[in-house]
Amino acid sequence: MTALRDVLLILHFIGLAAVIGSFLFQVRRKGGFETNWIVIGLVVQLVTGLGLMGLIDATTDGGANHTKLGVKLVIALVALVLAFVARARQKRADAGQAKSKAALPFFHSAGALAIVNVLIAVIW
Incomplete structure (x- = not known):
């Protein structure tokens, strides 16, 4: 289980990067x-x-902090939706169907939420 946790953690950090x-x-x-x-x-x-x-829940008696992980999950899902919206708006802007700055607020919001998730992971 430790090896699996280490692999997942490394992949998690690669996604973060x-x-x-x-x-x-x-x-x-x-x-x-x-x-x-x-x-x-x-x-x-x-x-x-x-x-x-899932590994934390399976391997520890006390389990995970589900409140913290729930908040992080919601933030990550919102960031993913914003990134998809930014991608769609950027494609429309590249095709000349939207303003060149159409993706700007969605792109910045997705990135900011990713940073907020790191802060929650470290501080909470």
């Missing part, structure tokens, strides 16, 4: 966002986070 790294790399842009790495990272984080939560 994909989300926040991609966000920070593009944060100063006004348009032309590449959201693929953010979406992939968020999906990896959701899957591995659920796996880690």
